[in-house]
Amino acid sequence: MEEQIEMVGRSFVDHYYHLFDNDRSSLSSLYQPISMLTFEGQMIQGVDEISDKLNHLPFDQCHHAISTVDVQSSPSTGGILVFVSGSLCLAGEEHSLRFSQMFHLIPTGQGGFFVQNEIFRLNYG
Numbered sequence: 001m002e003e004q005i006e007m008v009g010r011s012f013v014d015h016y017y018h019l020f021d022n023d024r025s026s027l028s029s030l031y032q033p034i035s036m037l038t039f040e041g042q043m044i045q046g047v048d049e050i051s052d053k054l055n056h057l058p059f060d061q062c063h064h065a066i067s068t069v070d071v072q073s074s075p076s077t078g079g080i081l082v083f084v085s086g087s088l089c090l091a092g093e094e095h096s097l098r099f100s101q102m103f104h105l106i107p108t109g110q111g112g113f114f115v116q117n118e119i120f121r122l123n124y125g
Contacts, residue, residue: 002073009071009082012105012113017064020054027054030115037118050118061091080105080113085123098123 019026028051037044037053044053066086074081082103087096104117 005073005080006071008113009080009105010069012080012082012103013066013069013084016103017066021063024055025051027051032114032116035115035118037115037120039120040122059090063089065089065096074104077104077116078107079116088122 016027016030019030028047031047031050033046035045035047035050037050039053042053044050064086065088066084068083068085070083072081073079082105084101084103086099088099089096100121100123102117102119103115105113106116108114
């Protein structure tokens with residue numbers, strides 16, 4: 001069971017960052033009206049609001065280089081917790097930015113998952 005959870009978590013990470021880097025507007029399909037994102041301390045709720053935030057970041061092109069992925073089951077919800085660390089490389093910038101991101105994935109009932117909770121932080125220092 002843990003291997004399956006690990007596989008789902010890692011597959012989600014691959015899918016999420018591929019969409020973020022190549023077709024950011026498609027990320028909205030991963031959220032539902034109850035989804036919440038805390039982005040650098042700013043709390044945002046709802047598909048449209050989260051999508052608006054992600055689509056209006058002050059950069060168009062980027063690449064995420066993932067360093068670590070940690071995955072845990074969330075037995076009370078049937079969900080999965082995913083914690084990611086890595087580097088965000090922005091087009092035209094010499095130095096990458098370190099980041100940490102957490103996702104709480106909840107089953108949809110149709111065999112998939114949606115992002116119920118997400119927290120993103122740049123790591124300074």
